[in-house]
Amino acid sequence: MIMQRKGERDEVPDDVEAVLDALYTAAPSDFVARREQLAASARSAGRAEDARLIHAARRPTLAAWASNLLLRSEPEESRRFLELGQALRAAYQDLDTDAVKELSERRRQIVSALSRQAAQLARAAGHQLSNAAEQEVQSTLQAVLTDESAATRWGTGRLESALKPPSSLPDALPMASDTRRKRPGSTHAPASSRTAVKDESAGRRRRQQELARARDAAEVAVRHLRELQPARTDADALLQRARDRHGKARERVSIAEEELKQARERLQRAEQDRQDAETQDAAAADAVAAAELAAHEAEQEVQRLGSSNA
Template structure:
């Protein structure tokens, strides 16, 4: 039986959360094998419940993975993006047409820029997103801005599939001319015109403050995106230079490999010539030895015959 000290349960929980956070930034092709390794490690360490939670994790689509990667790789930008969504959803209640148009345009620009950034992160990690996957990333970011539930899901960093935004933001309908808006949740009987005017003025100020906060959040997000885009341009330049150097190095390697191949072929031919020369030398040595033996025998025969005649 495994005994845990006071406070250890929370530490273990934090540990499995960190494991799952890291797991969901693992590229989908490697997700299952990595998940099983982590589950086995937890089970071996005696953390059966952690192993179950890890094993229950489902592989994300490429679009969901890229969205998770964006959240984890750019925490400050993601925090601002979530704050922008919160401000936008609040500000869209009771806004005039011009303000809605302005915020919608900024929303499209920011979502487009972040979608490109997510695609770049995926490429850097070795996976090219298809056009359909890029559209799913953009759809997910649109949903994060316009839907509180979607924002909460993305904020976990563990999306399994892309999110879809609602058809439209909940914009409060405009009031008819001369009509005063009743404060939300109010069920009281009609009040005096002065009180109604004060309520309407306060509501107008709140809407203006919400709009101002939304604009500030949008401006901050836009500024940060411009900084990221500039950094990406610099990174692209460095990448292109690295690719050029890599191409030249590969070319030199190809030439060196060809020269090495030719040198090996020359070495092989030289080795064959050496072996042939050694064979011929051995044969010649045998022939010389045989000739020397024959000469000695002939000399001995001459001497024998000379002795007999004497």
């Protein structure tokens, strides 16, 4: 991280949308400080409206941040996921129970895999998701698959809080056969009935096509996630080894800092001893000089007395 000198401000890019996109992938703990810094820079550049938009941004929860991070860090997987949601929502309309069960199972697999990936991205960024936060990420991904408005919100990459799926999930949709019961009466259906049968047949074919597309999209998404899993496992292992090395390095730094502290204390004591010794040496030198002077004066007095007696 580049440290700024006091009073120094960032140059804010002209594209405020790009600024907001980057802001919402910043760690929640840094969000407010970063937001205010960017807003102040925009104001200083004379961009009052951009400053207002930046200042209006609200800090995301940890789960929302991890969901934003997933979208920005894995654009290809996120695109596939959004396309899968479109196919699923279309195919869930008027399907039979077996088809709903099949698609629901695949949906759960993909949501589980992507929520784990979001947690891994958060850990790599230095933030461990709690169990509650991981559940909120899963809830958000479920909402993206089952609700078009939720998919649109997640697609912006600027979630402020976790999303919730509809209270009635597609798993509980009525069976298509319930809407296609035979009507009692004449075995010779009128023209209007024959038209209705044709329309129903066309609708059935359309729904089957949508189901096929949803199955294909789900299969591609599951396969893609499985292909990426070994790489993620290796990345997790590398991350753990890096953390171990970092921990050992911090431990060595702590030991070195403690040894340096002790050495400085010893140096301080030695410096005090040196000053005391110099003081004593000066006092001793003064005493020797005084003694030499007294001896010289005594010698002169002896010589004077001897001369007078002679």
